[in-house]
Every structure is written in structure tokens, then in C-alpha cells.
Amino acid sequence: MTTLTKTEDSPAPTGADPFLSVRDLYVRFSTEDGIVKAVDGLSFDLERGRTLGIVGESGSGKSVTNLAVLGLHNPKSTTISGEILLDGQELTGAREKTLERLRGNKMAMIFQDPLTALSPYYTVGRQIAEPFVKHTGASKREGRLRAVEMLGKVGIPQPQTRVDDYPHQFSGGMRQRAMIAMSLVCNPSLLIADEPTTALDVTVQAQILDLLKDLQQEFGSAIILITHDLGVVANTADDILVMYAGRAVERGSVKEVLQSPRHPYTWGLLGSMPRLSGDVEQPLKPIPGTPPSLLNPPPGCPFHPRCAYTGEVGGDRCSSERPVLPEGRGGACHLTAERKQSIFIEDIQPALG
């Protein structure tokens, strides 16, 4: 383990159980072509009031992990093993009724595309009030008042009248605000935001992220922010978990991961991110190759077919031995810490500008 410079707001290592703890999570889908190992031995922790950014390409298992936390996978075609502890309560294998009481109440989710994620058949107000009425036993009238209050809180003008509108009468940004209002209506302790800004205009993105931050301060929720956009994470999250092929390949605080990343995949993500301050002539560097098939992931380190530094590791360790992600700060890579640091400083950092 490497020594870290500790920021003041990092969780105190008192040995108290974290609010959300995921241990050795495996999620497998049986399909006609075989078994898809969508999440492959994932572990992470999250404290109250903190934001964890989960970053990775499409198909890296980000969304699958979080749907597993909510228990939204079809049990017929999905096998989930491992531990998901929410405030000490085991969620894997929990009964549907138990999960129903937690969903929308203690843990809530914001989906990527608010147009398809909101039902076109019911008013925004009704959809916001539903979980409130269900979980708190409030009357329909109280639910409606609560919906108006929430809409006001997320910055919808004239919430008293907009509450009776249908989602298609809202603009994209307002729909996402409504979605956020819906997820926060019961003051959840855990909020999972699955690419909450991807379907929105860039100008609206920042507003939505600010809104999430403000609401987190007000409610003290723990947030998991799923994204493929490192820029979003940099502004919003406290910690980062980088996922690749269903595994965590690097974790650390935002500062640590963005300033001294320790996995070639993270280098690739940083290199493919456009920068306003960067040289216009400097081309973006995409990561070569495509994400691996999760039906048949590469042996050893799943990133090795796309990695430019396998030659630096002795023998065929990259293709035969699965690198371990150390607890706390670290990256799952066979390169030595010193070598990683020198490669990052010499090869990667200059190109980032």
C-alpha cells in the first residue's frame, strides 16, 4: 500500500461499517450465446454524504452494478452473488417485498434519458407523488403538495401548475429535474445517478450537476454518479472508481486519480477527453481497440489486448495473471508503481496539455 496525502473530508478509517458496501459482486446473465459476466468480482464502499463517480466505457458494468444494488435485474435470467450491504442490510437475495420498501425510499435512481424513463401516460406530479404516497402512507392530496414542493426545490418555475403537466410538455432539462425530484421525494440516503446528464444539452448539464450537489448538501445523501465523462466526475465526485470489463481497475479520490492515474486504461480515458485549454492541433488519442466481449473476456488482465505497456511487464503475466486491485488507493495493473509514475509523467501527461 502506498501512503496517501489525506484530504480533510476523506472518511475516517474508524472501522465503522460504511453506508454502502459492495463485496465480491458477480452479476451474470444467461443468454442464448452463453453466460455474460457483466460484473466480475467488484468491491467498493461509499459513505454518507460522499459522491462516488463510477467511470468506464459502455458495457463496463457500471449500470449493471447499480441495477443490482436496486435489485432491478430479472431474476430469471440473472445470477447475482456477493454482498451488497446498505446500512448493514443485505440486499443480494433479499425478498422482493423488502426491496420494494427500500426502492424509491432509502435508495433511489435517476436514469439517463428522462424522456423514456418517465411514463408518457401520467402527469409529472402523479409520478413524483407515487413513491411518496406509497412509502410514507400520505394521502393523495399530501402527495400532490409534496410533488409541488419537490418541483419547486429542483427549480421548476410555477410548480403549482406544472405539476399537472405530462412529461412531453417539459423540456429535456426540466424532465431531468422532474426525474431528480421524483428520486428525492422520500429523502433517500443513497442516490444512484446513471449518466444523468448524457441526454442533455451541455448548458443544462452543469445546472443539473449543481442541483445534485446542492441537494446532496441539503439531504446528506450518498451519491453514486455513473458516467463515461471524466469532466463530470472531476466537478462533482469525491472518489472515483474506474471500471473495465465488469471489474474495478482503479480507485482513489478524484484528485489522486486525475492527477496521478495508476492504470493504463485510466490514462486512455484521460487522453481521449477533449480539453478546452488544450492545443487545437493536438489530436485526441482514442483508446485503440474495442471493449472486450463479456461472454468470453480476455484472460489475465482484461485490458491487455488494448494496452501499450504489456511489454514492460515481464513474461506473459498480463495475459495469464489477473492483477489485483489493492484496498484503498490503487490500480489493478502489473506495472510497478515507480514505472507507472514515470510512464505517466513522461508519456501521458505531456500529451494532456
Next chain:
Amino acid sequence: MLQFLLRRSIGAVVILILISAFTFFLFFSIPQDPALLACGKNCTPDAIKIIHQNLGLDKPVPVQYWNFMVGIFAGRDFAVGHCSAPCFGYSFANNQPVWNTIVDRFPTTLSLTVGGAFVFLLVGLGTGMLAAWKRGTAVDKTFSSVSLVLSSMQIYFLGPIVLGLLVYSTDILSSPKYVPFTENPGQWFVGLLIPWIVLSVIFTANYTRMSRSTMIEQLQEEHVRTAKAKGMSSRYVFFRYAWRGSLIPIVTIFGMDLGSLFGGAIITEQTFSLAGIGRLAVESVIKTDLPMIMGVMLFSAFMILLFNIIVDAAYAWIDPRVRLS
């Protein structure tokens, strides 16, 4: 919404005018003289000529068409008597205005089709939703295969079998007959039960299969997942979120089925000897009762268009996006 209905109504009127013109010129141009029916046995050319004059058949066809159309709204006077609006002409075979016969026969057909539609929607949607709910289980497979068998049934095949089983050999029910609802609701129900079942069978299977597949489709929609993520129970999500969305394709198909439903009514009425509009259509074709054919054609076209507009209005009730745009 109002504008939408208005547009649909205008469209329907245009369609009705086209249908009336088409039927009129088609039937009045075939070499069959309607006057022969009115003339009776000892018919002389002079008598036919007088009848022609009395009924306006000596005038050119466009003029006759015009008089016919005006008659619908203003009524007409024939030598045999006054035919008050709506006048669809005078039937020589029945010796009474066409409209009176239609009014007489219509309740039977309305009871038959509405009741039949109610049965196949209830049973079809019910079994389809149950199959979707129990997807992949024995229940699902049973419903799916039974519906496949039933969908290949025909009314004139199934009708006699049901009659034989429930009426002739077991006396569970008496022979189908129409008793007006206003007269005796119980007998109305019992008398039409067999025709309803037989008429609905050929439709039920389609609705089972369709509501099953649209429900399964809807259950994979993202907004249905959102509802689950809010902690709503599976039952609530199924009936409130998925079902609402599955109604739209079903209503669409139902609108298209209205025509076949009337076609089915013709065969059903014929099979069970019920005196409805369908049977009237068959009788009048056999007797070459041209004004009656004309009247039945126009009337059924009107009813089908009317129900289509009602179905369109149902869209707006189901989907607020239609209502507001």
C-alpha cells in the same frame, strides 16, 4: 382534440358520399328492373311504365342519385306513400320504406356485435395479460397454443358444434334468439350467449396473442423500470404502467377489426337465424332488393365509421400526447 374529431368527421362524410355514389351507380346500372318486384304477377309493360314514373325510375341515374341523397335528409314522396326523412328509398320486396326495416333489425346486430366485442376483449386481453404475467410457464404455453388453434376456427364450423353441444344434446341453453334488452334483460342475455361466444372465438385468439406480446414489450420499457425503481409493486407496475401502454396497439387493431366484426355478424346471424342487419343484407341480395341493399350498405358504413371515430377518441383518453398535440 376537438379539431381532430372534426377532421375525422369530415373525412367520414366524404367516405360515406363516395360509398353511396359507388353503390348507387353499381347497383342501379345492373340489368335488373326494380319495378318488376313491385309489379306483381300480371304485369304488363304499361303497368311497369307507370311504376317507373311513380318511383322516378324513368329519370337519368344522376338525377335519381340526387333525389336519393336529398331524400335522406328531406324525405320523399312515392306514389305508394310518403317516406319521411331519413328516407333511404322504398323496398318493393317488403313494401315498406327501407329505413323502417333497418331500424327494426338494427338492435339485434348492435347487441350481437357489442356483446361479442365485449366478450373477446375481456377474454382476449385477460388471457393475454395472464400469459405475459406468467411468461414462460405452463399457463403461458397453454394459452398460446389454445389461441393458435382457436384462431383458425370459422363461425359456420364452430356454430353448429356449439349448438349441438349446448342446445340439442344437453339442453343447457335454448336455441339462440333475440329478445330486446328493454323487454327482458335476462332473456336477452341468455338468448345471445351462444352467438356471442361463437362470434368472439375467432377474434379472442388474436387479442390474446397481441396483448401478450405488447405487454411483454411494455414490461421492458424504461419507464416501467423507473416505476419499479420507485418501489411500486410488480402488480401496480404491471396494471398501471405496462397495461396503459399496451392499450394503444390493441385499440388500433380493434379499430381495424370493426369491419370484420360486422362481417362476422353477417355470418353469425345467418348461422343462428337471427334477424339482424347482416341477415337483412343477405336476404336483400338474394331478392335483388336494390334499395334495401343500398340502405344496408350505407347504414353499416356509417356505423363502422362512427365506431372508428369513437375508437380514435379513445386514443386521446389513453395517450395524453394525442390529446394535447
